[in-house]
Amino acid sequence: MIVFDLRCRDSGDIFEAWFKSSADFEEQAARGLVQCPVCQSASVEKAPMAPRLPAKASGDGPPLAQLAALQAKILKDSEWVGDRFAEEARSIHLGETKARAVHGSATAAETKSLIDEGVPVAPLPLPVVPPNQVN
Numbered sequence: 001m002i003v004f005d006l007r008c009r010d011s012g013d014i015f016e017a018w019f020k021s022s023a024d025f026e027e028q029a030a031r032g033l034v035q036c037p038v039c040q041s042a043s044v045e046k047a048p049m050a051p052r053l054p055a056k057a058s059g060d061g062p063p064l065a066q067l068a069a070l071q072a073k074i075l076k077d078s079e080w081v082g083d084r085f086a087e088e089a090r091s092i093h094l095g096e097t098k099a100r101a102v103h104g105s106a107t108a109a110e111t112k113s114l115i116d117e118g119v120p121v122a123p124l125p126l127p128v129v130p131p132n133q134v135n
């Protein structure tokens, strides 16, 4: 089924009507079966339509494939540290351990304190599957 905005050539009213297809509309209109609900005129045409914008594009974000590619790039040279993420990120930040990119899991509280301490951390766009659940 397809909905068309139709316009009555006599009264100028715009109304919607459902058809099986565009061809179905043409056929019904040609036979005078499509009538204006206001003045019953059978002289109707498809109303010029503005393109219907998709409902609120924001919130959808970039497509998943794009995120996955971005994440793969971020993780390429990054070491998985699992639950030790907060600890590792902090000691790297403090220069206590070799500077390198790491990723792992952290609780919301851990993440908050890292940020409070000025440790540069960022959430990954997608959930990470741990390499092989070591430890």
Ligand SMILES: [Zn+2]
Binding pocket: 008, 009, 010, 011, 012, 013, 036, 037, 038, 039, 040, 041
């Ligand atoms: Zn009309």
